[in-house]
Amino acid sequence: MYAQMIKSESSNDDPQALAEFQARIDRGERIEPKEWMPEGYRKTLIRQIGQHAHSEIVGQLPEGNWITRAPTLERKQILLAKVQDEAGHGLYLYSACETLGVTRDELFEKLHSGAMKYSSIFNYPTLTWADMGAIGWLVDGAAIMNQVPLQRTSYGPYARAMVRICKEESFHQRQGYSIMMKMAQGTPAQKEMAQDALNRFWYPSLMMFGPSDAESVHSTQNMAWKIKINTNDELRQRFVNETVPQAEYLGLTVPDEHLRWNDDKQGYDFSEPDWDEFFEVLKGNGPCNEERLGARRKAWDDGQWFREGLSAYADKQATRRTAAE
Amino acid sequence: MSKKEWPLWEIFIRGQHGLNHRHVGSLHAPDAEMAINNARDVYTRRKEGVSIWVVPSSAITASSPSEKGPLFDPAEDKVYRHPTFYDIPDEVGHM
Numbered sequence: 008m009y010a011q012m013i014k015s016e017s018s019n020d021d022p023q024a025l026a027e028f029q030a031r032i033d034r035g036e037r038i039e040p041k042e043w044m045p046e047g048y049r050k051t052l053i054r055q056i057g058q059h060a061h062s063e064i065v066g067q068l069p070e071g072n073w074i075t076r077a078p079t080l081e082r083k084q085i086l087l088a089k090v091q092d093e094a095g096h097g098l099y100l101y102s103a104c105e106t107l108g109v110t111r112d113e114l115f116e117k118l119h120s121g122a123m124k125y126s127s128i129f130n131y132p133t134l135t136w137a138d139m140g141a142i143g144w145l146v147d148g149a150a151i152m153n154q155v156p157l158q159r160t161s162y163g164p165y166a167r168a169m170v171r172i173c174k175e176e177s178f179h180q181r182q183g184y185s186i187m188m189k190m191a192q193g194t195p196a197q198k199e200m201a202q203d204a205l206n207r208f209w210y211p212s213l214m215m216f217g218p219s220d221a222e223s224v225h226s227t228q229n230m231a232w233k234i235k236i237n238t239n240d241e242l243r244q245r246f247v248n249e250t251v252p253q254a255e256y257l258g259l260t261v262p263d264e265h266l267r268w269n270d271d272k273q274g275y276d277f278s279e280p281d282w283d284e285f286f287e288v289l290k291g292n293g294p295c296n297e298e299r300l301g302a303r304r305k306a307w308d309d310g311q312w313f314r315e316g317l318s319a320y321a322d323k324q325a326t327r328r329t330a331a332e
Numbered sequence: 333m334s335k336k337e338w339p340l341w342e343i344f345i346r347g348q349h350g351l352n353h354r355h356v357g358s359l360h361a362p363d364a365e366m367a368i369n370n371a372r373d374v375y376t377r378r379k380e381g382v383s384i385w386v387v388p389s390s391a392i393t394a395s396s397p398s399e400k401g402p403l404f405d406p407a408e409d410k411v412y413r414h415p416t417f418y419d420i421p422d423e424v425g426h427m
């Protein structure tokens with residue numbers, strides 16, 4: 008997902024306190040910043056919310072690639088507004104993460120050094136305009152699957168950030184699908200571009216949910232803490248069930264010869280993505296890892312003089328105010 | 333003896349677990365701790381909250397009413413930020 012394979016940290020806390028904490032979560036109470044929480048819960052959340060925030064920010068890059076080349080002024084405005092929303096999502100999440108006792112600069116530093124990850128999906132290139140359609144439809148669609156249940160997560164600031172984000176995601180998915188509709192109903196060449204985008208983004212989108220974690224101890228702990236609500240397989244299945252009819256409506260073919268409706272489970276059977284590829288991308292060997300991280304580092308370094316300028320101006324204003332008093 | 337007026341505090345209450353704190357009003361108090369005590373008596377007599385924030389009113393910087401146009405009007409013609417702007421057929425399910 009936007010946060011993939013979150014390892015849960017163990018806690019050496021007092022068993023009595025841990026039991027009371029778990030009871031609060033089981034009652035559906037929200038944990039708020041200044042309240043006691045196990046060290047493992049705090050650290051795991053920093054990793055998860057931080058990775059989620061990084062994904063929103065890095066996720067602007069593949070789409071930003073097409074802003075200047077959008078086919079119409081209207082599409083340009085829409086894409087710009089969408090990418091702007093993603094910047095906002097990153098900021099809501101960084102702020103939520105900071106309530107756990109980590110600073111913004113520390114989080115950036117960990118992204119830039121590679122110590123923290125962002126979602127594997129953003130390491131794939133956006134080759135044609137149809138990719139803007141496929142991303143909104145599939146990538147934002149997959150993100151929605153995961154983010155809707157997270158509105159009920161146990162950590163208050165994270166849950167409230169999710170509520171804000173979910174309100175904005177529907178626009179993202181619909182603008183993407185509307186691009187796909189236009190392309191699929193267009194000339195044969197345009198329809199082929201739409202099919203090609205689906206072919207390239209289908210399996211990377213399935214990877215977003217992460218490998219099966221039904222047996223994972225991390226997943227069990229994170230689910231007990233309610234910072235993970237569904238298993239990866241559950242969400243992936245839901246995503247496939249919703250997306251296949253949407254592809255059919257477009258007249259496009261999902262690139263999976265084993266895709267079949269299974270009446271018994273009331274869902275589709277489908278092929279797993281190539282998990283070796285997934286782990287390679289996580290390790291930094293995807294098609295665009297270097298480019299993405301390079302762009303983030305450059306933006307940070309190039310902005311240094313500007314951030315310093317704003318701080319200097321604020322200091323000067325403050326001195327003036329005290330002098331006037 | 334010099335008479336010192338107590339500062340004004342803005343009061344925010346979290347109504348229930350999980351919700352945002354919301355501004356409910358203000359009151360005077362000599363310090364933050366007293367402001368919380370007073371806020372409890374003034375604003376939560378009927379168990380309206382599970383948490384209180386107090387902020388010195390002087391610490392709040394507000395946008396000025398005359399800036400309302402420049403700040404908020406530009407959002408008016410950006411209807412494409414709303415999901416309803418896109419015609420998506422019902423057959424494809426909720427999106």
Ligand SMILES: [Fe+2]
Pocket residue numbers: 063092093096172
């Ligand atoms: Fe987002």
Ligand SMILES: [Fe+2]
Pocket residue numbers: 093147150176179
């Ligand atoms: Fe989005």
